[in-house]
Amino acid sequence: MLLGCARPGESADELARLTIGRRDQLLLALREKSLGPRLAAVAVCPKCREQLEFRLSTKNLTQHWPGQNPPAPEPGEMTSGEFHLRYRSPDSADLAESAVAKTPEEARAIILKRCLTEAKRREADIPIGDIPEEVISALEEQMSAEESGGEILIQLACPACQHTWPLAFDIVSFFYAEISALARRLLQEVHWLASTYGWSEKEILSISDIRRQFYLDRVI
Numbered sequence: 001m002l003l004g005c006a007r008p009g010e011s012a013d014e015l016a017r018l019t020i021g022r023r024d025q026l027l028l029a030l031r032e033k034s035l036g037p038r039l040a041a042v043a044v045c046p047k048c049r050e051q052l053e054f055r056l057s058t059k060n061l062t063q064h065w066p067g068q069n070p071p072a073p074e075p076g077e078m079t080s081g082e083f084h085l086r087y088r089s090p091d092s093a094d095l096a097e098s099a100v101a102k103t104p105e106e107a108r109a110i111i112l113k114r115c116l117t118e119a120k121r122r123e124a125d126i127p128i129g130d131i132p133e134e135v136i137s138a139l140e141e142q143m144s145a146e147e148s149g150g151e152i153l154i155q156l157a158c159p160a161c162q163h164t165w166p167l168a169f170d171i172v173s174f175f176y177a178e179i180s181a182l183a184r185r186l187l188q189e190v191h192w193l194a195s196t197y198g199w200s201e202k203e204i205l206s207i208s209d210i211r212r213q214f215y216l217d218r219v220i
Helices: 002-006 012-016 020-035 058-062 092-098 104-115 133-146 171-197 201-206 209-219
Strands: 038-044 051-057 076-080 083-087 116-121 152-157 164-169
Touching (some): 002 012, 002 020, 002 171, 012 092, 051 058, 092 104, 171 209
Antiparallel strands (some): 076 083, 152 164
């Protein structure tokens, strides 16, 4: 939905078929253009439950990514011993299907089934269930390495208990939460100004941010 607003020339199906890394790269670029490069975040220490506040920048999050328009990844191949696998990178449709899973293991199996296009052992086709776990793990590592930006991990350290842990940063939920908060705040501002001055919502939203804040400072 967010990318559809910024890329009206592409259908929802086309955007859903973007790989996760490419999708998140575009969302971070959209976030930077709309709200700026700095991000304020909050995390809870999993050991002592201390709340941490920290700041990020879109530049730091994307410094190891390719350019703004990297080529689409080609279908991948991997050989491990007597096993040969063909696969593609996960996309948003794959994640949507896996979201109904009750456990991480079930979600993993759904994505693997959708993205693994061919599995052979000694040139003979085999079901996914016959692939050893060590081969599946090697496949996941190769897919992760090839899909730049598919996962962003932030190393955090708790100042209260010194516990350290990697935190996965999800631009989808982060950006959507920011927009939701901004929308609620804007509606509250409309309520205050409409109640005080009798202006319509359309009139209030047509005022520049600077002028609207001027009036809000005299209302609140």
